[in-house]
Amino acid sequence: MQELGMAEQGSIRVSRKDNNVVVIEKDLATEEMVLSMGPQHPSTHGVLKLECLTDGEVVTSAEPYLGYLHRCFEKHCEMVDYPGIVPYTDRMDYLAGMNNEWAYCIAVEKLLDIEIPRRVEFIRVIVSELNRIASHLVAIGTYAIDLGAFTPFLFCFRDREHILSLLEWASGARMLYNYIWIGGVAFDLPADFIKRVSEFVDYFRPKAVELCKLLTENEIFVKRTKGIGIMPPDVAINYGWSGPMLRGSGVQWDLRRNDPYSVYPELDFKVPVPDGRFSDIGDCLSRHIVRALEMEESLSIIEQCISKMPGSEGFNPRSAVPKRVRPKAGEVYGRAENPRGELGFYIQSDGKSTRPLRCKARSSCFVNLSAMKDLSRGQLIPDLVAIIGSIDIVLGEVDR
Amino acid sequence: MSDMEEGRVLPQSVQQSAAAYEVVREAFGPAVSDFDANEFMPFFEVLETEKWQDIALFMRDHPRLKFNYMACLSGVDYPAEEKLGIVCNLESLGVLGHRIAVKVKCARNGGSIPTASYVWHTANWHEREAFDMFGMQFTGHPDPRRILCPEDWEGFPLRKDYAVQESYHGIKVPY
Amino acid sequence: MTFSAIPLISPPFLMGNNLNAWSEALAGLTISWFPLGLVIIAAIPLVFIALYALTYGVYGERKISAFMQDRLGPMEVGKWGILQTLADILKLLQKEDIVPTAADKFLFVIGPGILFVGSFLAFAVLPFGPAFIGADLNVGLFYAIGIVALEVVGILAAGWGSNNKWSLYGAVRSVAQIVSYEIPAAIALLCGAMMAGTLSMQQISVLQSGPYGFAHFFLFQSPIAWLPFLIYFIASLAETNRAPFDIPEAESELVAGYFTEYSGMKFAVIFLAEYGSMFMVSAIISIVFLGGWNSPLPNIGALALYDWTTGPVWGAFWIVSKGFFFIFVQMWLRWTLPRLRVDQLMYLCWKVLTPFAFVAFVLTAIWEIYVP
Numbered sequence: 044m045q046e047l048g049m050a051e052q053g054s055i056r057v058s059r060k061d062n063n064v065v066v067i068e069k070d071l072a073t074e075e076m077v078l079s080m081g082p083q084h085p086s087t088h089g090v091l092k093l094e095c096l097t098d099g100e101v102v103t104s105a106e107p108y109l110g111y112l113h114r115c116f117e118k119h120c121e122m123v124d125y126p127g128i129v130p131y132t133d134r135m136d137y138l139a140g141m142n143n144e145w146a147y148c149i150a151v152e153k154l155l156d157i158e159i160p161r162r163v164e165f166i167r168v169i170v171s172e173l174n175r176i177a178s179h180l181v182a183i184g185t186y187a188i189d190l191g192a193f194t195p196f197l198f199c200f201r202d203r204e205h206i207l208s209l210l211e212w213a214s215g216a217r218m219l220y221n222y223i224w225i226g227g228v229a230f231d232l233p234a235d236f237i238k239r240v241s242e243f244v245d246y247f248r249p250k251a252v253e254l255c256k257l258l259t260e261n262e263i264f265v266k267r268t269k270g271i272g273i274m275p276p277d278v279a280i281n282y283g284w285s286g287p288m289l290r291g292s293g294v295q296w297d298l299r300r301n302d303p304y305s306v307y308p309e310l311d312f313k314v315p316v317p318d319g320r321f322s323d324i325g326d327c328l329s330r331h332i333v334r335a336l337e338m339e340e341s342l343s344i345i346e347q348c349i350s351k352m353p354g355s356e357g358f359n360p361r362s363a364v365p366k367r368v369r370p371k372a373g374e375v376y377g378r379a380e381n382p383r384g385e386l387g388f389y390i391q392s393d394g395k396s397t398r399p400l401r402c403k404a405r406s407s408c409f410v411n412l413s414a415m416k417d418l419s420r421g422q423l424i425p426d427l428v429a430i431i432g433s434i435d436i437v438l439g440e441v442d443r
Numbered sequence: 444m445s446d447m448e449e450g451r452v453l454p455q456s457v458q459q460s461a462a463a464y465e466v467v468r469e470a471f472g473p474a475v476s477d478f479d480a481n482e483f484m485p486f487f488e489v490l491e492t493e494k495w496q497d498i499a500l501f502m503r504d505h506p507r508l509k510f511n512y513m514a515c516l517s518g519v520d521y522p523a524e525e526k527l528g529i530v531c532n533l534e535s536l537g538v539l540g541h542r543i544a545v546k547v548k549c550a551r552n553g554g555s556i557p558t559a560s561y562v563w564h565t566a567n568w569h570e571r572e573a574f575d576m577f578g579m580q581f582t583g584h585p586d587p588r589r590i591l592c593p594e595d596w597e598g599f600p601l602r603k604d605y606a607v608q609e610s611y612h613g614i615k616v617p618y
Numbered sequence: 619m620t621f622s623a624i625p626l627i628s629p630p631f632l633m634g635n636n637l638n639a640w641s642e643a644l645a646g647l648t649i650s651w652f653p654l655g656l657v658i659i660a661a662i663p664l665v666f667i668a669l670y671a672l673t674y675g676v677y678g679e680r681k682i683s684a685f686m687q688d689r690l691g692p693m694e695v696g697k698w699g700i701l702q703t704l705a706d707i708l709k710l711l712q713k714e715d716i717v718p719t720a721a722d723k724f725l726f727v728i729g730p731g732i733l734f735v736g737s738f739l740a741f742a743v744l745p746f747g748p749a750f751i752g753a754d755l756n757v758g759l760f761y762a763i764g765i766v767a768l769e770v771v772g773i774l775a776a777g778w779g780s781n782n783k784w785s786l787y788g789a790v791r792s793v794a795q796i797v798s799y800e801i802p803a804a805i806a807l808l809c810g811a812m813m814a815g816t817l818s819m820q821q822i823s824v825l826q827s828g829p830y831g832f833a834h835f836f837l838f839q840s841p842i843a844w845l846p847f848l849i850y851f852i853a854s855l856a857e858t859n860r861a862p863f864d865i866p867e868a869e870s871e872l873v874a875g876y877f878t879e880y881s882g883m884k885f886a887v888i889f890l891a892e893y894g895s896m897f898m899v900s901a902i903i904s905i906v907f908l909g910g911w912n913s914p915l916p917n918i919g920a921l922a923l924y925d926w927t928t929g930p931v932w933g934a935f936w937i938v939s940k941g942f943f944f945i946f947v948q949m950w951l952r953w954t955l956p957r958l959r960v961d962q963l964m965y966l967c968w969k970v971l972t973p974f975a976f977v978a979f980v981l982t983a984i985w986e987i988y989v990p
Contacts, residue, residue: 188870
């Protein structure tokens with residue numbers, strides 16, 4: 044970030060490393076223009092507004108304005124009982140509903156201290172890893188669109204469609220599932236679901252390679268993303284970044300590994316981080332690569348789950364679901380690794396009510412986006428678009 | 444939990460948190476409360492609110508603490524105590540690996556908490572959100588504006604005694 | 619039956635000779651002093667291309683992109699959605715013609731007009747066959763390069779007149795891009811002109827005629843011709859704002875660039891102009907480097923493929939198919955590649971294409987002087 048650009052009053056200097064192109068270097072004060080990017084703009088991924096100050100093509104500052112999609116999640120939580128919150132969590136990061144539900148259920152289950160049946164844990168891992176792939180596909184596809192490549196986007200959506208059908212089959216809904224319940228799951232997996240999932244895994248492996256060839260190895264794509272929006276690891280941690288964003292900065296940190304929950308300790312998977320050979324560590328390309336590699340890890344997690352999963356004889360998916368959720372008084376901060384990073388729920392219970400006293404969602408997009416102002420300083424407008432895309436925000440989760 | 448059985452072996456993570464707490468206690472003494480070693484979310488409270496910034500910086504930089512990562516900052520309303528507060532979940536990411544939660548409280552009306560956004564950048568938006576929802580001021584905050592609600596929204600929605608405004612720009616609000 | 623009898627009964631022969639005769643007869647048709655026949659001949663390709671550009675260019679683009687993206691594309695209107703563009707045109711015609719209140723009305727209205735005129739004026743000098751040419755100017759190529767630059771004015775008028783910051787960005791980017799890329803494009807075409815020794819489009823085409831078909835094309839006439847050919851092709855993508863150089867209308871950055879505010883028929887006109895200039899640059903590259911209306915098929919012994927596939931209608935067929943081919947390549951690239959950044963685009967123009975264009979120019983000159 045420091046080496047990429049600085050903008051001060053009166054002097055603008057943007058230097059770039061690739062090809063040693065010095066984009067702009069001048070000491071003349073020109074009039075800056077306020078450019079309102081969003082809330083309705085193709086590349087803000089929803090209703091985000093960036094108020095940019097621009098000097099020609101150079102963005103001297105970009106101030107994000109949020110709240111256009113604020114649906115009072117936290118207020119709602121105080122109005123409905125614990126199981127009733129699950130469908131609301133779906134609507135936060137609507138691209139990864141399963142993961143959201145799971146993170147919330149982890150928090151409540153921690154507070155309730157209940158034992159989860161083993162098969163339920165495996166079902167949860169399978170559906171949320173499927174959802175992680177679906178979510179990363181959207182992230183990669185929309186990122187391609189941001190950079191002007193249309194075809195990868197549709198390839199991604201074609202493959203995501205398979206996942207959505209699978210999840211629809213399991214839960215009855217395509218995006219807002221309400222499938223993972225506190226203490227269990229809504230239904231057992233349908234017969235043959237596992238077979239279809241392994242078919243999907245076999246189908247998707249070559250498709251992921253194809254996607255990689257089409258996009259990640261594309262010279263123009265690399266030119267547009269390499270060295271753009273570099274976030275050093277210490278600053279990333281200080282900004283509270285998590286998930287692929289943090290790993291893109293070279294920090295090997297994954298809650299599935301570092302604060303393990305569910306059956307992840309039994310599963311063997313890598314936590315991909317960029318090695319700096321193909322991309323500059325911490326740039327947009329690294330974040331993209333991390334997502335692309337994570338899809339393959341998710342595939343291998345799903346395969347392992349399929350082989351390790353206990354059978355469905357005598358299995359009741361709701362056996363551990365409490366009739367009435369009334370945790371004892373206390374506070375808990377439960378979290379899980381979402382496709383976009385750490386999704387945490389801070390829940391405060393008074394021990395008497397079936398509703399939480401306070402339920403705060405720590406959304407990964409919200410936190411990741413907060414670095415936008417620093418990242419965008421002194422960038423060109425096309426790079427600003429590349430940076431927003433690489434943060435992979437879902438405004439439903441940012442605004443909640 | 445206060446009613447936790449004596450003699451029960453605490454989980455390792457809580458022991459780590461307790462050890463970290465001891466370091467803070469040593470340095471700040473009465474400014475921090477006793478350690479609440481519950482196993483869901485071990486925490487301590489900052490009793491002298493104005494020292495929060497120093498404590499935060501100390502916790503981030505002390506070689507035995509290294510709480511470099513603020514996972515979450517939640518605003519909380521304590522109507523019984525007539526207080527508002529924040530709960531910060533801190534973690535030493537990739538260095539020492541321990542976790543702890545810190546509570547900071549302030550008076551319910553016109554209270555203020557020193558900002559931690561210079562210590563952890565991520566606190567910037569979290570504090571704006573807490574202000575937006577609860578109305579406590581964060582002294583020294585670089586950008587003290589509402590973040591999710593509109594600038595001219597009345598009241599602080601997540602306070603327990605919040606009553607929604609009747610109309611907003613001519614739109615009837617309660618439904 | 620001997621081999622020599624085959625041409626007599628083959629359809630190409632019929633089309634060739636009979637239509638030649640037919641077009642000559644038409645050319646001679648005058649009403650008192652007015653050369654009506656020539657005007658009709660000149661108008662046929664224009665009308666044809668306009669129709670093509672509007673309907674089948676758009677339709678083709680949608681179908682090709684759909685094919686590349688595992689989709690079906692338009693399927694509802696008519697068989698395989700073949701009437702989709704017609705339905706779109708009807709829709710655009712019916713739409714309210716909105717001029718934003720804050721817009722500069724004069725510039726806003728005149729922008730699409732200039733664009734349209736600029737892109738279609740060049741059609742006047744495109745030879746669509748030995749007989750089909752609007753105006754066989756002796757500076758045809760020069761005129762074609764020059765008149766396209768008129769588009770810049772239209773784009774700037776549209777972008778400035780919209781009074782929209784995104785439009786302005788789009789317009790400024792577009793002008794910078796088109797003006798810059800005209801330099802390598804013109805130098806690359808100059809190589810072709812040098813090989814021909816003339817600027818007349820018809821003459822350039824005639825010089826590439828010969829019984830060996832494609833071997834007479836300038837692209838294969840000199841070992842360095844591929845360099846200006848490639849440079850012109852890349853530059854033409856930039857001049858027509860096609861991907862990967864669609865920076866002026868980069869919808870993820872600038873919403874829609876200089877035509878953000880346009881709707882209804884004005885939008886359709888801009889669209890038409892875009893497809894028109896796509897075809898225009900494709901035709902120019904085929905004329906200068908790929909023989910224009912000449913058949914690429916060689917005569918092989920008794921198989922007189924070249925002779926069979928030569929004639930006015932065949933000429934039009936060849937040039938249109940060559941144009942189609944380059945448009946297909948343009949679409950292919952558009953649906954495959956991401957977009958470059960502004961500074962990378964300028965880098966490519968000034969530091970890569972322009973020096974190489976000069977190199978190609980010098981090499982072509984040396985080749986033309988020292989190699990017969």
